[in-house]
Amino acid sequence: MEALAQYVTREGRPxxxxxxxxxxxxxxxxxxxxxxxxxxxxxxxxxxQLAALTALGIDWA
Known part of the structure; x- marks a missing residue:
């Protein structure tokens, strides 16, 4: 999750x-x-876990 959050923060997308x-x-x-x-x-x-993924822009979560 840390890597995903870092990427989304930097790039603005999954x-x-x-x-x-x-x-x-x-x-x-x-x-x-x-x-x-x-x-x-x-x-x-x-x-x-699904809510955390959704918050980071993962649309299927």
Whole structure:
């Protein structure tokens, strides 16, 4: 979520599938792939997780 929030704050939109976000601690996160995985497993996400994704502009959440 941190990588997604960082990207959306900077770019103003959700990332595409190939986006790799570098976090402040220097680690890389495949944010675009992560969103795809969340979408595929969205039936296992709870309401709080879906609300957090919706707040960051993920329209299917």
């Amino acid at each position: 990332p595409g599938r190939g986006v790799v976000e570098v976090l402040p601690d220097g680690t890389e996160h495949r944010t675009g792939i992560w969103i795809g995985n969340q979408k595929a497993r969205r039936d296992k996400l709870d309401a709080e």
